[in-house]
Amino acid sequence: MTAAGCAHPLFDGLSAYHDLVQSPGWPGIDELNARLSLQGRCLIVQDEALAGDGLHYEQRIAQGGIATRPCNWHDLFNALVWARYPAIKAALNARQCLHIARGGSRRRNRAQEALTQFDETGVVVQVRDAALIEAWDRHDWSGLFAGQADRWRRGDIVIAGVVGHALMEQALLPGRRLVGKCLVVCAETGADVLARIAGAVGAGEVLEDPLELRPLPLAGIPGWHPRQDAGFYAQADYFRPLREGRVYPPPLIIPRS
Known part of the structure; x- marks a missing residue:
């Protein structure tokens, strides 16, 4: 597990975590939770049992758990962004949950599309x-x-x-x-x-x-x-x-x- 692409200037804001994405092996969920400051939240393994709990992904985050797939670049970067920009991520989550509460979890409105993009x-x-x-x-x-x-x-x-x-x-x-x-x-x-x-x-x-x-x-x-x-x-x-x-x-x- 190495990411030579992390030399791209896009990653300059994550310089404190470059060792996590350039290490020879994937960091585990427990390691990430110990290393990252997630402002009252923690990473939890996304598996079939978690997917069956009936909660929307955003609602689960609001309760403190960020569903994360092990050995997955997308979710690893998501965790690092949570650590780097917690106030922005929390605001995005709060707005998503507001729209879910108003319109349900199966229909997405224009605001939810903007928040997701x-x-x-x-x-x-x-x-x-x-x-x-x-x-x-x-x-x-x-x-x-x-x-x-x-x-x-x-x-x-x-x-x-x-x-x-x-x-x-x-x-x-x-x-x-x-x-x-x-x-x-x-x-x-x-x-x-x-x-x-x-x-x-x-x-x-x-x-x-x-x-x-x-x-x-x-x-x-x-x-x-x-x-x-x-x-x-x-x-x-x-x-x-x-x-x-x-x-x-x-x-x-x-x-x-």
Whole structure:
């Protein structure tokens, strides 16, 4: 069990746990529970007996148990994201449980789809100036990446956190070009962007519809792919044009103190 793909910048936020994903053997559930701080929750083995308890996956988490398949990349990354971003994960879970209580466990509404997409493929982006995402609004990918490469390098636009554990799993596949589904926060350096996201999710301020999420072709970020010339950004099958009528919400704001 090794993951050379963890050298990908997508995993920078999980650097404290790289030994767990690069070890010669899979970490066991007990080992993970002992190592990770899961804020009052614990990992429990997902088996047939657990699946037969009648609880929805999200409801079980609300009671303290995160169903986890042993020797499974998807679930291992989920556990690590719980340890790294507990407030965001708890807010996602609370909103899912709210919708389940209102509409039952068999039907999923638009908000649940949005919550799930962010949970699986979510990325938090921080910008210092909302004008920096005008090119993103238009899907002007060359303008967003190449045209503002210096702003990316200076930290005026930055990946503040990667929540999507399915995105991490896909990053292990060589050559896979990834697309994150993003929430954006406009704030100065040093602001608690992750707390702002957790609060917005918990309050239902965001993720009421999947169309709120901005797609971000991660290979376009300066330094994230070996080829980033004009021809690269012209590949419309990856850097997709804006669909007619698609409008993204403005970024969340953290006022200057």
